[in-house]
Amino acid sequence: MILAIITFLVMFITGSHTEDFCYDEGHCDPYAWGDTFPSCHPILEEHHSPINLDHHMTRNESLEALHLDGFHTVHTGHWKLKNNGHSVVLEVGNGMSVSGGGLPGTYHTIQLHFHWGSLNTNGSEHTVDRHRYPMEMHIVNMKSSHPNLTSALDDPTGLAVLGFFIDLNYIENVHFGRISRLLPSVAYKGQTATVKPFPLIGLLPESHLSQYYRYHGSLTTPPCSQAVLWTMYEVPIYISWSQVSKHY
Numbered sequence: 001m002i003l004a005i006i007t008f009l010v011m012f013i014t015g016s017h018t019e020d021f022c023y024d025e026g027h028c029d030p031y032a033w034g035d036t037f038p039s040c041h042p043i044l045e046e047h048h049s050p051i052n053l054d055h056h057m058t059r060n061e062s063l064e065a066l067h068l069d070g071f072h073t074v075h076t077g078h079w080k081l082k083n084n085g086h087s088v089v090l091e092v093g094n095g096m097s098v099s100g101g102g103l104p105g106t107y108h109t110i111q112l113h114f115h116w117g118s119l120n121t122n123g124s125e126h127t128v129d130r131h132r133y134p135m136e137m138h139i140v141n142m143k144s145s146h147p148n149l150t151s152a153l154d155d156p157t158g159l160a161v162l163g164f165f166i167d168l169n170y171i172e173n174v175h176f177g178r179i180s181r182l183l184p185s186v187a188y189k190g191q192t193a194t195v196k197p198f199p200l201i202g203l204l205p206e207s208h209l210s211q212y213y214r215y216h217g218s219l220t221t222p223p224c225s226q227a228v229l230w231t232m233y234e235v236p237i238y239i240s241w242s243q244v245s246k247h248y
């Protein structure tokens, strides 16, 4: 019983941390996050994300492509697409993990989510040579030695996030379509939809996965924990304009 109460408290505390922030509500935006969450001050913190990536960063030829286990498989069961009020999150259940590429261990894939701007502004979080892409996708993976997210956030390398820029062209992306066609049904906070599992590799720029930037950073939203090994892929995912417009 005591254990159950402690678990509940941890969930409650974690929950309140992830709820109490906003992006563009007048007085309240990312510049104000640091008032409540000290780690979110971009100037004060060394390992702050997102960052600008540039082509002059040190090249490490020994870093090979990551091993993406289970990404080619059609998993059983259902995935859940959820609007959490800040993003659209696809919870992918068990069966996928990432390792190699300089990561200190195996990381289980938990979820992926998207960041986007408004109709008039590009919305990627990271930039490349100051260029901002229309959208960015994050695949969040937790070091398998941790029992839960709270524990992983206390470890400087507790999470490995794979980041992909999303750019536009005129061709529908069939794989992205499995998510984008459900976006109207999760337009409001708290809404969920069921997604039939598909091989996640289909979403990714498969022939360019050895080209990436690596740095040690943080969550890009409160509590901004400095617990993330970032892998930012250089080659974007391409989707059509009609697919991105479903996000607005």
Ligand SMILES: [Zn+2]
Residues within 6 Å of the ligand: 113, 114, 115, 138, 220
């Ligand atoms: Zn993110």
